[in-house]
Amino acid sequence: MKRQKNSMMMVLLALVMAVALGALALTGCGGSSSGGSKANDLKLVNSGKLTVLSDCDYPPFTTLDNGHAAGFEYDLCEAIAGKMGLQVNYLEPQKFDTIVTTIKSGGKADIGVSCFTINEERAKEIDFSDAYFDSNQGLVVMSDSGIEGTDGLADKKVAAQSGTTGEEWANENISGAQIVPLDTATDCFEALQSGQVDGICLDLPVAQNDIKMSYPDAKVILEIPTGEQYGMVISKDNTALKDAVNKALGEVKADGTYQKLMDKYGFQ
Numbered sequence: 001m002k003r004q005k006n007s008m009m010m011v012l013l014a015l016v017m018a019v020a021l022g023a024l025a026l027t028g029c030g031g032s033s034s035g036g037s038k039a040n041d042l043k044l045v046n047s048g049k050l051t052v053l054s055d056c057d058y059p060p061f062t063t064l065d066n067g068h069a070a071g072f073e074y075d076l077c078e079a080i081a082g083k084m085g086l087q088v089n090y091l092e093p094q095k096f097d098t099i100v101t102t103i104k105s106g107g108k109a110d111i112g113v114s115c116f117t118i119n120e121e122r123a124k125e126i127d128f129s130d131a132y133f134d135s136n137q138g139l140v141v142m143s144d145s146g147i148e149g150t151d152g153l154a155d156k157k158v159a160a161q162s163g164t165t166g167e168e169w170a171n172e173n174i175s176g177a178q179i180v181p182l183d184t185a186t187d188c189f190e191a192l193q194s195g196q197v198d199g200i201c202l203d204l205p206v207a208q209n210d211i212k213m214s215y216p217d218a219k220v221i222l223e224i225p226t227g228e229q230y231g232m233v234i235s236k237d238n239t240a241l242k243d244a245v246n247k248a249l250g251e252v253k254a255d256g257t258y259q260k261l262m263d264k265y266g267f268q
Helices: 002-039 072-083 096-105 165-173 185-193 204-213 239-254 257-264
Strands: 049-053 063-065 068-070 087-090 133-142 157-161 178-182 199-203 218-230
Touching: 049 072, 049 096, 068 072, 072 087, 072 239, 072 257, 133 165, 133 185, 133 204, 157 165, 157 185, 165 178, 165 199, 165 218, 178 185, 185 199, 185 204, 185 218, 199 204, 204 218, 239 257
Parallel strands: 049 087, 157 178, 157 199
Antiparallel strands: 063 068, 133 199, 133 218
16 A cells, blocks of 8 residues: 555655656746747837938938938838838938948948849848839930930030949940939039039939939930839848838738828829
């Protein structure tokens, strides 16, 4: 009888130990899961904010309105940040051709949004979000210039924003022209209007908007079907942020917000 009692005690003790070990195992799994979640947390420059860098000189995409960022890209960033539970923090404008380097270096902004065409050269330095806009290039001259195509710009000056695909296209396709890199799209239009250059090459929707709003004495003489797509610039060290931005962008498109913004700014 005594031996039977001892055997029962040993069985009960074994059961207790098994339950305890099981609980420890579950705790360990929980700890591992929590650690994995932390590893995938967004690395943000400012907690609770999506900090954005732009040159803010590409209306109607992003521009300054009484000193504050505004436009299609700004509104899109607000919608994306809202899906992520964040607020948008647009920094002071920075030159377009320095934004990729700044995002790559890290520490100042989370994303760069300034009509960046997705291409292989830039993708060597940074990651892109999914595409959010399709675009082409446009060649612009003054309406009374008599110039009707690239041949008319041979041996003349053509401006383009420094570091853009417009500058690249002009260098490759306007034979004999002197390509003049300038800081902003506005600088390009002002140089054209003042006679410092004879043509400019830049993103078609931007050219069309600037002509409509500010430079009615200029015209697009060539719509260049380059088939470009814009993406948001994100550091290669922040894959979790890229994934979160892409998820939010997908949600903004799915719930109709994206189309409302396209309609608001007159895009087809």
